[in-house]
Amino acid sequence: MLFWLGFYLFFFLLSTYIGYQKGNLVAGILLGYVLGPVGVICMYFSKDRKHMICQHCHSSIHIQSYFCPQCKTKQLYVA
Ligand SMILES: [Zn+2]
Structure with a gap:
């Protein structure tokens, strides 16, 4: 249980970080929160603003x- 929580939190923070780097922080938080690892991939390939x-x-x-x-x-x- 704790492992999955840490796993999920890691991707949430990673997505937030990519969003911040791309000038799209809100999208990063939302995608990481809703989709987790998939959200990170979406953020990674999203347009850099x-x-x-x-x-x-x-x-x-x-x-x-x-x-x-x-x-x-x-x-x-x-x-
Ligand atoms: Zn140059």
């Missing part, structure tokens, strides 16, 4: 950054 891919070097950078920290090229935000 906090980061974007640099057009030049393809590294993940913050959505509001003006210059890429990796290759120093100017970023044009395309929604």
Whole structure:
């Protein structure tokens, strides 16, 4: 019983964390709470609202950054 509780809590926290990282905290909490491990997978493949891919070097950078920290090229935000 305690094992399953810890197991479930682990996925709940993991989903919350992924949600937080992606700027989608509420969805992370809800999916982790309702679906557990499945929610984590859903969150993992969900759209990242906090980061974007640099057009030049393809590294993940913050959505509001003006210059890429990796290759120093100017970023044009395309929604
Ligand atoms: Zn870059």
